[in-house]
Amino acid sequence: MKKTVQAEDLYRLVFVSEPQMSPKGDRIIYVRKRSDKKGQCYYSNLQSIYIAAKIDYPFTEAGKHLDLMPRINPNGKQVLFVRVKDDEQELRSISMFGGESRKLADFPRGEIRDMRFSPDGKQIALLFAKLKGDIPVEGDKRKEPVCRDIRRLYYRLDGHGFIDEEPAQLYLLRASGGCPKKISNTAFDITQFAWSPDNMQLAYVSVDHPDPELHMEEEDIFILDPGKEKLTKLNKAPGPVSMLKFSPDGDTLYFFGHFHPNYSWGADNMDLHSLDLKSGEVRNLSAALDRTTDMLTLGDITPSFVTQSPLISNDTIYFTVSSEGANPLFAMDLKSGSLKTVLEGPECIIAYSASADGRQLALHLAQSERPDEIWHLDLAEEEKHLTRVSFNNDKYLEDLNFRPAQRERMQFKDARIDVFLQFPPDFDESKPYPLILNIHGGPRTQYGFTWFHEMQYFAARGYLVAYSNPRGSQGYGKDFADAITGKWGQPAFDDCMAVIDSLCKRSYVDNKRLYVTGGSYGGYLTNWIVSQTTRFRAAVAQRSISDLGTFFGTSDIGWDLVSEFKGTPWEVPENYAKWSPLTYLKQIETPLMLIHSENDLRCPMEQAERLFAPLKYMGRDVRLVRFPESSHGLSRGGRPDRRIKRLELILEWFDQHS
Secondary structure: OOEOOOHHHHHOOEEEEEEEEOOOOOEEEEEEEEEEOOOOEEEEEEEEEEOOOOEEEEOOOOOOOEEEEEEEOOOOOEEEEEEEEOOEEEEEEEEOOOOOOEEEEOOOOEEEEEEEEOOOOOEEEEEEEEEOOOOOEEOOEEOOOOOOOOOOOOOEEOOOEEOOEOOOEEEEEEOOOEOOEEOOOOOOOEEEEEEOOOOOOEEEEEEOOOOHHHOOOOEEEEEEEOOOOEEEEOOOOOOOEEEEEEOOOOOEEEEEEOOOOOOOOOOOOOEEEEEEOOOOOEEEOOHHHOOEOOOOEOOOOOOOOOOOOOEEEOOEEEEEOEEOOEEOEEEEEOOOOOEEEEEOOOOEEEEEEEOOOOOEEEEEEEOOOOOOEEEEEEOOOOOOEEEEOOOOOHHHHHOEOOOOOEEEEEEOOOOEEEEEEEOOOOOOOOOOEEEEEEEOOOOOOEOOOOOOHHHHHHHHOOOEEEEEEOEOEOOOOHHHHHOOOOOOOOOHHHHHHHHHHHHHOOOOEEEEEEEEEEEOHHHHHHHHHHHHOOOOOEEEEEOOOOOHHHHHHHOOOHHHHHHHHOOOOOOOHHHHHHOOHHHHHHHOOOOEEEEEEOOOOOOOOHHHHHHHHHHHHOOOOEEEEEEOOOOOOHHHHOOHHHHHHHHHHHHHHHHHOO
16 A cells, blocks of 8 residues: 655655766766765765666765765866765865766865866866854864954855855866965955856956945956956946856857846846847847746755756757746747747756757756656757656655645636645545645745645645745746735735635635645745734744844845835834734734744744744744754755654644644
């Protein structure tokens, strides 16, 4: 008899990422990560797939370490990667033909954030953030200083902690190893970079502003010639940039971005642009799509916010967007501007890379039907052949009784809303089921075609789960995403209630057993919902926001709310108060569980505490669960036992109030 999804299945699932296609197009190197029950942590190694034979085998040894960031030398003979062991990074190299890996270079203490081979394969450019000299170190461990003298606004980051590193800079290193050479000197982090096709120059992105922390989205592009020690700032309007890529002839630089900095995060599309390096002309190539190139589909085994890099082959540029719950692949003819869909879905392309001729693609693909795997896409033939080439989770699925989520498109008076429905595995339409409304964070992200462990687990316990993309989500155009700017509770609240109204008309939905949960912005909206209606029998607000005014000062990026609410809490206090659930505290009667991580720097612990103590004082049914040592991303990257406990607690609360 097949089993249903359990919370502890997290120990059985395998997580894939970072597929790298070999120059010849015959092999794929990727990262295979697993959770370790004994150590309550994650380990990973590199795997190698021979595409023709579909043979998948360990490329680096499995052990108590994380092997990450594989990069294949254009000569096809060398693979570079980062090994993390005991919280220390090491740059390593291994032959493409196998054998033992070796340490390639010594770096000072710090963090390697990205690395790329030069097109001729002779050099490596690395983005590296060096630990500040005044941070005490004892042996191999960083110590806490006597005190922290904070004089900057941007001094900590959720999931990272205090920013004890210098601004990330570019370093050069011979592919054979040696001593890394620092070649840049910026006052703020370099975030993106790319090699020119002649191996002589590097383009990079950084904020060039005297007060960068208040202008973090006003990014500029620079061209650096290390040999001539020449640096050129390109004439581009300020705005965020998430990718750089040279044209094969080196005359054009392509980038993802927009020119409305310091506007509401995610409300504008990150479009594909071209920048003519001779004339300086900048053109928006993807404006007609009205979709963002950012990878914004959420999941708990699928990584989100993965940096995308387009591919160029035969005057065609290939790129992905976030659209209606999917991440399709498009091809644009650079001469005519014509656009066609290469891979539409329903699925999500999380990451991709190509062979030297651009005809063979390695894909990290997410689907509703199975946990993420690695796929191969052949563009050489007129008919595109998409083939799965990794089978890490097949044995797990063979033992499992589950149903893929299905998408329904609900048309309401004001908007068309996509809703993903997860049914119990042995669903019987003649029976009534309790319903959970699960709300995504962001807020400008999207739920989509991913195999979602959390939704599967809730459904396996007898719940119907609805997770939708109300207005404010990305993937449906700029106006749709911008609809909640300055009014976070609306129209998202109306859309969520309209979804519930529609579902409650169905005979298999138990109208008296409705529940709501969500994390981050979804936690905020959960708090907002229970402050506006008593329709739900119980609620769980995770890593939530209750008071926008205090969030401004306590979050690692709280001051970004200025762009959302058109001023600071002391300039427009009425805007912050109007849209803060705490303002309507007395109206909260729904039994409420607050789940929060004690090291959450994005939505700090005090946001949950500001609700818990007053509600408890008033005698309301409220419960606070604190997870020690955990950050904002607990649900998708936290310690395995804590991720499992979180799932169990949510259903325990809902079951108690059935």
